[in-house]
Amino acid sequence: MGRTRQSFARPFQAMMGTLLAMVAVAALAPLAPAAAQIKVEVAFSGLWWGYEQLEGMDMRNPPPMTTRATIKEWDAGDNQWPPHPDMIDVDVTVAAEVALKEPVEVSYQYEAKGRLTAPKTIVRSVIDLAPGATQVLHGSINVMGYISHVNRPKFVRVTTRIGKRPPVTAELPFVLGD
């Protein structure tokens, strides 16, 4: 019985596979050139002390954090360095080679215990670019508002969706230590 079913199933699967491939090609064809003409970059930063301020700093009365620091990894192992601000600023730079006017949404999710949290939107607007122009979208994530003895995320993922194009993601890893 199993064989009979397989003999019927194989041509059906082959036909479905061909159909799906055709649909996929049809769906991707108009997107591929457009995707190549748009570049999305995500950068994480925050306000912190300047490195030159650290030596001899009186932690009873620390100076305000006024230096903008780029953050590649949010590492809180040492209180002073590398920078690990409570609030992370997210800058999404969109560059287009062609004219672009489409809705854009930037959201973030934490990864914890192998799962992603529900996405939270930090930017929702319409991007309107002339050919060759760039636009920077700003958003913020309150990292320390989430981290707790219960929530121990491994990273935060930022997702940028422009129109119906494939989403662009960027991740900021966390080092929480003990």
Added chain:
Amino acid sequence: MARPPVPWPPLPRRRPDAPEAPHYVPLQNAGLGYYSYSSPDRQYGTEQTVHTLESLARLWVMFTIGDGPSYPLGIGDMSFADGRHMDPHHAHTDGRCADIRPVRTDRRHLPITIFDAVYDREETERLVNLFRSNPNVQAILFNDTSIAGVRQWAGHDNHLHVHFKR
């Protein structure tokens, strides 16, 4: 140094809803033999832990080996006075732990990781040995496993997590 962390049982933690909040004693913010790189409200511990830490810091500057001048060690987060959870740490609630900076070759009071050119492995080993010689020291988490007596643990490239018995 890039080996994956070895699993190790979690350090004991006080339950956040424990009925009796502990009252720990403060580390003096600028004591003999050490400097603080954490705020004073985050540097409390049990009497025995604070006593041990201050004693070890005094020993550290008293018995400097070699020709160089003595220099203090850097002490970071310990616990809050009431033992409440200390973000973003997982432990640091029982008053029996302290973060210590590895030693720099330039002796400056600045952060350091084991991958930095100014990381002083030999002096850090001497520091580890000093702590290990104290009977109140239970464990040291640190990622330079070329030093005997430390346990590798994620996030410990830039500090030694010292856990005390009492």
